[in-house]
Amino acid sequence: MARFTDEELMRKVQEGFIVESEADMTETYKKALIGQLTVQGDTELMSAPAYFMAAKDAPSTNTMVSATAIIQDELGHANIAYRLLEDLGVSRDELLYERPPARFKNPYGFDQPLVNWAELVTANGLYDRAGITLLGDVHRHTSYGPLKRGLVKVGMEENFHLRHGEVWMRRLCEAGGEARDMVQHAVDWMFPMGVEWFGMPDEKKHHNAQLDFKLKGMTNDQLRQTWLKAVVPLCDELAIDVPAHMNPDTEQIELEFEFPVQYDPGAKRWLFDEPITWDQVWDRWRARGPMNEEFVESVRRSRLSVEKMLAA
Amino acid sequence: MGKLQLYEVFARRQRADRFEHIGCVEAPSSDLGRVYAWQTYDEAKWFEMIVAPRDAFHCVNRAEQPFTLHPSEEALT
Numbered sequence: 001m002a003r004f005t006d007e008e009l010m011r012k013v014q015e016g017f018i019v020e021s022e023a024d025m026t027e028t029y030k031k032a033l034i035g036q037l038t039v040q041g042d043t044e045l046m047s048a049p050a051y052f053m054a055a056k057d058a059p060s061t062n063t064m065v066s067a068t069a070i071i072q073d074e075l076g077h078a079n080i081a082y083r084l085l086e087d088l089g090v091s092r093d094e095l096l097y098e099r100p101p102a103r104f105k106n107p108y109g110f111d112q113p114l115v116n117w118a119e120l121v122t123a124n125g126l127y128d129r130a131g132i133t134l135l136g137d138v139h140r141h142t143s144y145g146p147l148k149r150g151l152v153k154v155g156m157e158e159n160f161h162l163r164h165g166e167v168w169m170r171r172l173c174e175a176g177g178e179a180r181d182m183v184q185h186a187v188d189w190m191f192p193m194g195v196e197w198f199g200m201p202d203e204k205k206h207h208n209a210q211l212d213f214k215l216k217g218m219t220n221d222q223l224r225q226t227w228l229k230a231v232v233p234l235c236d237e238l239a240i241d242v243p244a245h246m247n248p249d250t251e252q253i254e255l256e257f258e259f260p261v262q263y264d265p266g267a268k269r270w271l272f273d274e275p276i277t278w279d280q281v282w283d284r285w286r287a288r289g290p291m292n293e294e295f296v297e298s299v300r301r302s303r304l305s306v307e308k309m310l311a312a
Numbered sequence: 313m314g315k316l317q318l319y320e321v322f323a324r325r326q327r328a329d330r331f332e333h334i335g336c337v338e339a340p341s342s343d344l345g346r347v348y349a350w351q352t353y354d355e356a357k358w359f360e361m362i363v364a365p366r367d368a369f370h371c372v373n374r375a376e377q378p379f380t381l382h383p384s385e386e387a388l389t
């Protein structure tokens with residue numbers, strides 16, 4: 001280590017230098033990268049049980065196949081992030097099997113139950129769009145070579161997930177009636193979830209090692225705006241209501257609610273008349289959503305029993 | 313689950329293409345390594361995919377080991 005100082009490395013990566021091995025890193029760089037990869041791996045991993053919960057509601061064998069193909073992709077994506085972490089000396093076993101469920105770093109949205117087909121495809125349309133927005137930015141800008149290469153596969157597959165979501169949202173909306181209502185209900189609670197996904201607004205966040213070291217290229221607000229500019233027109237086109245609109249003067253999407261607001265996970269409902277601070281958002285995230293333990297448990301469950309059988 | 317080993321995965325899309333390093337899997341045998349590789353890296357219809365244990369690769373011109381991010385000890389001391 002310590003081929004460079006933090007300041008030297010920051011300057012070099014801003015000029016296009018690609019980090020290929022631990023010898024190129026500083027401690028600060030490595031720490032920021034490990035943080036980023038942990039969020040990435042945990043998000044991919046915990047999307048699998050969330051999607052699986054709803055995939056059981058697939059309307060046919062064909063749709064079941066496409067839903068489980070997406071779940072398989074997500075596990076592959078998690079594997080890529082965790083493999084990169086292992087190469088940085090982090091133990092995957094510890095990450096997967098020894099952390100308390102509350103320490104998983106997936107977004108709050110994947111701590112929520114997805115209970116029907118409309119929620120699954122809306123998650124594909126909104127959450128996988130968030131994934132593409134975040135990881136697409138990392139892929140374009142990251143200074144870490146192994147991650148840039150690993151994300152090629154992820155990007156291709158995420159686009160398939162997104163297409164799956166958008167095509168099915170459209171199908172359900174065109175069918176009208178109950179099918180359309182189910183999409184509207186899903187969007188009602190998932191849209192603000194997606195807005196929150198991108199984290200604290202830039203004005204509240206003074207310093208960001210991930211930006212300094214070019215582990216990503218865009219700020220939280222820029223990423224959120226990119227997501228909004230894809231999701232809001234989609235919903236408009238489907239005549240699905242979202243509390244946001246384009247301001248033609250600024251060419252920015254503006255939210256029609258005070259952000260952030262409180263969420264009632266039991267009722268799956270945003271309390272739009274209850275604006276909160278970011279400290280309170282963090283408290284809610286830290287308290288975890290209703291499915292956190294069960295989802296973590298579900299990816300761990302069979303390992304011990306299989307190990308026992310192999311040892312017998 | 314048996315001793316796990318890392319297998320580097322290479323593939324090429326079509327005849328005449330070069331092999332590309334597309335990723336890596338961890339498996340207790342090369343047979344399972346092949347299965348995991350084929351199932352995990354299914355993003356394309358590969359013409360050919362091969363796996364080889366990571367420790368079969370030796371760097372020719374750099375101090376760092378290929379694929380691994382841990383610098384080899386003797387090279388840095």
Ligand SMILES: [Fe+2]
Pocket residue numbers: 044073074077131154158
């Ligand atoms: Fe993914």
Ligand SMILES: [Fe+2]
Pocket residue numbers: 074128131157158161
């Ligand atoms: Fe996905």
